Amino acid sequence: MTPLEALNRVVYLMDRSLAASAKIGAFRNAAAVIAELPPGELEQRVAAGTLLELPGIGKSTGAVITQALAGEVPQRIVDLEATTIVPLSNKGQVYRQALRGDCHAHTFWSDGATxxxxxxxxxxxxxxxxxxxxxxSPRLTVAHGLNAARLREQLSEIAFLNERMAPFRILAGIEVDILEDGSLDQDPDLLARLDVVVASAHSKLRMERTAMTRRLVLAVASPHVDILGHCTGRKLRSTGTQAVSDPELARPESSFDPELVFAACARFGTAVEINCRPERQDPPDPLLELALDWECFISIDTDAHAPGQLEWQAFGCDKAARHEIPMDRIVNTWSVDRLVEWAANHPTG
Ligand SMILES: [Zn+2]
Ligand SMILES: [Zn+2]
Structure with a gap:
């Protein structure tokens, strides 16, 4: 394991736990610093005892580098491998093995880490x-949402990567903001070009129940929307096993009529997302049960903002197992061709 691989592995493992982002940032930054060094410099600095004089390298990051250079698996990695494992029950494992992909992930085009x-x-x-x-999408300025021009640029990058990574497929999608009046925050023509559209509300989450119901129903009924993301918008103060990284961000569920929203999802063939983020765990169990009564499609998604978070699908798989969701109702168990075909053609009312 090279020092760079070791630092990247630390970042990955910290991301899959709920470590505070500042702590992870130190390792991410150190990885960026050593990636730019001329060959041999790290070895020279370790030999001369000047490693910590490099800007961005501290005691913790320096220890990982030094141990990796000595041919050891750094102790921090040994510890993190053991303590950050994402738990998965036997029944959840059956679901995990059936999943072929993940329909909700971010990159540094918006607020992702990579x-x-x-x-x-x-x-x-x-x-x-x-x-x-x-x-x-663009209105989410705090997350550097993509305007139409940047989204088009991203589509070119995805097309380029798809040529290199085949048969693996990168599908072009968006997490489009559901605006207050239920309209969508991106050009309809562009939404029509995308393989999969997740629609979520991120602002005005405390709006009055009737207005919120109308807002979500209108979004779900849009021919462009395939998946309703984190439907209640809640953020938990604690995940049961550990406190979330920023308890200040905790917030209650939005208020809406779930019968109407899930009836609309069923009517228009829009999937309800099981959002796997430990601080979201959306929808809460009673609401998920209701969505299943309505025979809604379900999408088990990580909403990952960093590579290590892609492992969080395990949480959603356990949830699916607890609710005994029929496998074929879960859109991520379908072949990629069936998924894309469904996204393009589910009923539009
Ligand atoms: Zn979101
Ligand atoms: Zn998201």
Whole structure:
């Protein structure tokens, strides 16, 4: 393991736990620093004891580099491999093995931590056949949402990568913001070009129940929308096993009439997302049960913002197992061709 591989592995493992992002940032930054060094410099600095004089290298990152250079598996990696394992029950394992891809993932085109290629290669390493890239839309300025021009640029990058990574498929998607009036935050022509569209509400989550119901129903009924993302918008203060990284961000579920929203999902063939993020776990169990009563399609998605978070699908698989969701209702169990065909053709009312 080279020092660069070791630092990247630390970042990956910290990402799959809920480590505070500042802590991960130090390792990500150190990886960027040593990636730029001329060959031999690290070895010279370790021999001369000047490694920590490099800007961006501290005691923790320096220890990982030094141990990797000595041909050891750094102790931090040994510890993290053991402590950050994402748990998965036997019944959940059956679901995990049936999943062929993930329909919700971010890159540094919006607020993700890394490139389309790194996310896609990680998904491939995890056994997936495809990954849908779903960066944010323009109104979500805090997340550097993509305007039409940048989304078109991203589509070119995806097309280029697809030639190199075949038969693995990177599907072009978006997490389009559901605006207050239920309209969508991207050009309809562009939405029509995408393979898979996830639609989510990110602002005005406390709006009054009738207005929120109308907002979600209108979005779900759009011919462009394939998956309703994190439907309640809740963020948990604790995940049960550990506190979330920023408890200040905790927020309650949005208020809406779930019968109407899920009836609309069923009517228009729009899937309800099981969002696997530990701080979201959306929808809550009673709502998921209701979506299943309505025979909605389900999509088990990580909403990963970093490669290590792609492993969070295990949480959704356990949830699916607890609710005994029929396999064929889960869109990620379908072949990629069937998924794309469904996304293009489910009923539009
Ligand atoms: Zn979102
Ligand atoms: Zn997202």
């Amino acid at each position: 490139s389309v290629e790194t996310m896609a290669r990680t998904a491939q390493d995890l056994g997936h056949e495809y990954l849908v890239i779903t960066d944010h």
